[in-house]
Amino acid sequence: MANLTINGKTFTLDVEPDTPLLWAIRENAGLTGTKYGCGIAQCGACTVHMDGVATRSCGISVAEAAGKKITTIEGLASGTTLHKVQEAWIAQDVPQCGYCQSGMIMAVAALLNDKPKPTDADIDEAITNICRCGTFQQVREAIHTIASA
Amino acid sequence: MNKHVSPKMNRRAFVIGTAAVGTGLAISFDPVFGGPAVARAADGSPEVNAWVAIRPDDTVVIRIARSEMGQGSLTGLAQLVAEELECDWTKVTTEFPSPGQNVARKRVWGDYSTGGSRGIRASQDYVRKGGATARVMLIQAAANEWKVPASECTAANSIITHTPSGKTTTYGKVADAAAKLTPPADVKLKDPKDWRLVGKGVKRLDTPDKVTGTTVYGIDVKLPGMLNAAIKDCPVTGGKLKSYDEAKIAGMKGVKKVLKVGDTAVAVVADTFWHAKTALDALPIVWDEGENAKVSSASIAKWLAEGLDGGQAYVGNSNGDTKAALAGAAKTIEAVYNYPYQNHATMEPMNATALYTADKCEVWCGTQNGEAAFAAVLEASELPAEKCDVNKLLLGGGFGRRGQTDYVRQAVLIAKQMPGTPIKLLWTREEDMTHGRYHPITQCKLTAGFDADNNLTAFHMRISGQSILASLRPDALVKGMDPATFAGLNAKGDAPFGYSVPNLLIEHSMRNPHIIPGFWRGVNVNQNAIYVECFMDELAHAAGQDPLEFRRKLMKDHPKHLAVLEAVAEKIGWSTAPPQGIYRGLAHFASYGSYVAAAAEISVTDGTKIKVHRIVAATDPGYAVNPAQIDRQIAGSFVYGLSGLFYGGITIKDGAVEQTNFDTYDSMRIAAMPKVESIVMPSGGFWGGVGEPTIGVAGPAVLNAYFAATGKRIRSVPLRDQNITFA
Numbered sequence: 113m114a115n116l117t118i119n120g121k122t123f124t125l126d127v128e129p130d131t132p133l134l135w136a137i138r139e140n141a142g143l144t145g146t147k148y149g150c151g152i153a154q155c156g157a158c159t160v161h162m163d164g165v166a167t168r169s170c171g172i173s174v175a176e177a178a179g180k181k182i183t184t185i186e187g188l189a190s191g192t193t194l195h196k197v198q199e200a201w202i203a204q205d206v207p208q209c210g211y212c213q214s215g216m217i218m219a220v221a222a223l224l225n226d227k228p229k230p231t232d233a234d235i236d237e238a239i240t241n242i243c244r245c246g247t248f249q250q251v252r253e254a255i256h257t258i259a260s261a
Numbered sequence: 262m263n264k265h266v267s268p269k270m271n272r273r274a275f276v277i278g279t280a281a282v283g284t285g286l287a288i289s290f291d292p293v294f295g296g297p298a299v300a301r302a303a304d305g306s307p308e309v310n311a312w313v314a315i316r317p318d319d320t321v322v323i324r325i326a327r328s329e330m331g332q333g334s335l336t337g338l339a340q341l342v343a344e345e346l347e348c349d350w351t352k353v354t355t356e357f358p359s360p361g362q363n364v365a366r367k368r369v370w371g372d373y374s375t376g377g378s379r380g381i382r383a384s385q386d387y388v389r390k391g392g393a394t395a396r397v398m399l400i401q402a403a404a405n406e407w408k409v410p411a412s413e414c415t416a417a418n419s420i421i422t423h424t425p426s427g428k429t430t431t432y433g434k435v436a437d438a439a440a441k442l443t444p445p446a447d448v449k450l451k452d453p454k455d456w457r458l459v460g461k462g463v464k465r466l467d468t469p470d471k472v473t474g475t476t477v478y479g480i481d482v483k484l485p486g487m488l489n490a491a492i493k494d495c496p497v498t499g500g501k502l503k504s505y506d507e508a509k510i511a512g513m514k515g516v517k518k519v520l521k522v523g524d525t526a527v528a529v530v531a532d533t534f535w536h537a538k539t540a541l542d543a544l545p546i547v548w549d550e551g552e553n554a555k556v557s558s559a560s561i562a563k564w565l566a567e568g569l570d571g572g573q574a575y576v577g578n579s580n581g582d583t584k585a586a587l588a589g590a591a592k593t594i595e596a597v598y599n600y601p602y603q604n605h606a607t608m609e610p611m612n613a614t615a616l617y618t619a620d621k622c623e624v625w626c627g628t629q630n631g632e633a634a635f636a637a638v639l640e641a642s643e644l645p646a647e648k649c650d651v652n653k654l655l656l657g658g659g660f661g662r663r664g665q666t667d668y669v670r671q672a673v674l675i676a677k678q679m680p681g682t683p684i685k686l687l688w689t690r691e692e693d694m695t696h697g698r699y700h701p702i703t704q705c706k707l708t709a710g711f712d713a714d715n716n717l718t719a720f721h722m723r724i725s726g727q728s729i730l731a732s733l734r735p736d737a738l739v740k741g742m743d744p745a746t747f748a749g750l751n752a753k754g755d756a757p758f759g760y761s762v763p764n765l766l767i768e769h770s771m772r773n774p775h776i777i778p779g780f781w782r783g784v785n786v787n788q789n790a791i792y793v794e795c796f797m798d799e800l801a802h803a804a805g806q807d808p809l810e811f812r813r814k815l816m817k818d819h820p821k822h823l824a825v826l827e828a829v830a831e832k833i834g835w836s837t838a839p840p841q842g843i844y845r846g847l848a849h850f851a852s853y854g855s856y857v858a859a860a861a862e863i864s865v866t867d868g869t870k871i872k873v874h875r876i877v878a879a880t881d882p883g884y885a886v887n888p889a890q891i892d893r894q895i896a897g898s899f900v901y902g903l904s905g906l907f908y909g910g911i912t913i914k915d916g917a918v919e920q921t922n923f924d925t926y927d928s929m930r931i932a933a934m935p936k937v938e939s940i941v942m943p944s945g946g947f948w949g950g951v952g953e954p955t956i957g958v959a960g961p962a963v964l965n966a967y968f969a970a971t972g973k974r975i976r977s978v979p980l981r982d983q984n985i986t987f988a
């Protein structure tokens with residue numbers, strides 16, 4: 113059993129403490145917006161915010177996540193008002209297959225929180241998510257659009 | 262509709278199933294554009310015809326037969342229907358009719374296969390007719406109601422106007438009546454110059470759910486009472502499952518069942534995937550790996566190298582007498598290149614959910630070929646077509662991998678052993694990396710001859726390596742030859758060679774290792790473009806000529822190839838020197854009916870770190886349905902192709918794939934992304950593909966720029982094997 117705070121709600125989940133947070137989110141809390149891509153903290157598809165920090169949820173256990181404030185893609189918007197990254201993603205038509213984009217958006221949201229006007233070098237350093245469809249050009253443009261707004 | 266499905270229908274479905282992605286097997290069908298019996302959409306709104314259903318609130322539901330895997334053809338196909346329908350684009354929504362419905366309705370939606378960059382070009386004609394037919398019927402319905410001639414009425418933006426009286430109505434109001442009309446026998450399509458929606462870079466229709474995490478991919482399917490399965494298939498293709506020790510995992514949390522899947526795999530079914538995977542990892546398994554366990558990358562390389570000189574070869578393109586011309590040449594140049602196996606590594610690993618009961622088998626999955634998936638369900642479930650169906654979901658990437666149905670078959674074989682319980686089978690990334698349908702491996706020896714004036718007189722290209730069709734579609738071989746091997750090298754057709762050489766010989770020594778090949782975005786264009794365009798660059802330098810000028814002389818009879826090449830050369834500023842420290846390379850190629858070219862600008866540090874600053878890319882796909890999406894497909898294809906060039910390469914040890922995850926089969930990140938400037942230059946009169954053709958030109962353009970920077974030729978892929986990386 114573990115208590116997790118996800119998107120402002122407390123979930124009491126029947127999971128072993130060493131279960132990766134990713135699977136607890138997807139299978140036990142039922143929030144499937146967070147994606148599995150590699151399971152070894154390489155691809156970033158599973159990125160969530162833990163106390164505001166972009167975190168690859170496949171790489172940390174439920175035990176480590178307990179007591180932290182976890183935000184997933186489903187909790188990024190404020191009610192029906194989309195987060196500025198989500199808005200920019202729609203305006204710029206960023207996603208292709210979209211599978212990596214939950215993680216990409218969460219990583220970018222965390223970056224912009226830290227650095228509202230990131231340089232290209234900041235982006236290169238902070239955004240290391242894999243996108244096999246290759247949406248990087250639109251991702252970069254959308255980040256700059258948000259930063260210059 | 263037939264109550265009893267004859268064996269004939271089953272066989273037909275199997276034939277469809279074999280028409281996998283890649284070069285398509287044409288199966289004729291009769292598009293039916295409506296009829297007296299009103300069919301209804303799932304929500305009860307009337308179908309004007311198979312392609313268009315309209316709700317009373319004027320929402321237009323456009324049916325999309327092809328799959329959406331990120332390439333954007335869902336939006337492009339909807340644009341084509343909407344253009345002719347004259348409907349309000351803001352009220353358009355889409356749905357995928359299931360393959361089972363297609364078979365039940367005599368394939369009213371035609372081919373579902375989404376590969377070979379055919380999604381739009383192979384269906385544009387009949388989907389536009391679907392839209393036009395529906396428009397005529399809607400206008401007729403309004404005219405009937407008003408008791409006026411239809412010729413006095415027009416339609417625009419989902420509103421029908423009776424011009425003389427100024428009366429108007431909407432599509433939603435007359436859809437029911439329109440659905441009862443007999444469709445017109447023939448409709449006239451718009452002249453492309455009158456298109457208002459086609460040719461516009463409108464936004465994709467599937468984006469909003471993708472930014473909120475609400476899109477349901479196959480991996481996200483939830484059904485009541487569903488259990489989850491993890492699977493391990495024999496690591497060596499051709500090997501078998503010998504035994505497993507179930508007792509060792511007895512009592513592990515959540516585990517419901519351990520079972521054999523066919524002769525080669527074992528699966529654990531549990532309450533959650535995490536429990537299934539954890540138990541499977543703990544399960545002792547003994548494989549009977551068989552003969553193929555002796556194969557390694559080295560043994561394959563040796564076998565392929567033997568094919569560069571000796572033995573039989575299929576001739577794909579030839580003119581003149583190349584061997585004699587080479588013997589008599591004043592100067593000859595020779596080089597050997599190679600290109601490795603590649604894995605698709607779609608972001609979403611393979612998965613499918615199946616529910617099997619005694620009289621029904623239903624599957625939910627992402628597939629590039631709904632009908633092939635349907636055929637796999639029939640085969641694995643042993644149920645007739647009327648008792649099976651496949652629910653198509655959006656794909657978390659396809660790139661050719663999801664045209665195969667191995668994962669669908671597995672899911673059904675598992676579900677069949679647990680009737681009544683929906684089972685979601687998900688592959689780990691490791692299973693996905695080691696059980697792919699790999700881009701085939703080849704080597705290539707190129708030999709060219711010059712006369713005393715440095716004119717190219719002979720060009721001999723001998724490819725040695727694997728055929729995709731021999732393994733996946735043997736029916737498509739032509740007297741044993743795999744025509745797809747010659748993508749971009751043909752004398753004519755939709756993938757023609759872009760040069761005229763007096764003596765030309767292009768041939769293929771087919772050697773098929775046990776690794777199962779597959780159609781990997783761009784397919785044989787990937788290596789062929791490198792082989793031809795890097796070697797052409799070598800020849801230009803050997804002749805002491807500018808690479809653009811050297812090519813231009815050989816391209817007089819290939820104006821479409823030349824047009825895209827000149828477009829990129831002009832935009833990159835080929836005629837003027839690049840900035841200090843920047844080096845340039847060029848390449849062009851034609852495939853899937855389109856003409857593409859690229860010019861790259863790179864810098865190199867320490868001879869081993871490549872920074873690709875900029876790639877100018879031109880494409881002439883004949884018609885451009887959505888230029889904004891074409892722009893994204895170009896940039897995206899470069900990421901995929903350059904990832905394969907720099908980081909890719911699947912290697913074989915003891916018969917099995919060595920790479921297991923993105924730590925050993927890496928993929929490009931944003932830091933390495935060049936600025937891609939696309940030139941979409943549709944010249945009209947033909948329909949070419951978009952998703953794949955461009956992938957081939959980024960690689961040779963970068964490699965040629967690398968030579969310009971360092972004086973060194975790279976002839977072997979991937980670059981990581983030579984310790985060359987992105988800066």
Ligand code: FES
Pocket residue numbers: 147148149150151152153154155156157158159168169170171
């Ligand atoms: S699934 Fe967590 S980083 Fe890839």
Ligand code: FES
Pocket residue numbers: 207208209210211212213242243244245246247331608657658
């Ligand atoms: S949009 Fe498909 S993997 Fe990124």
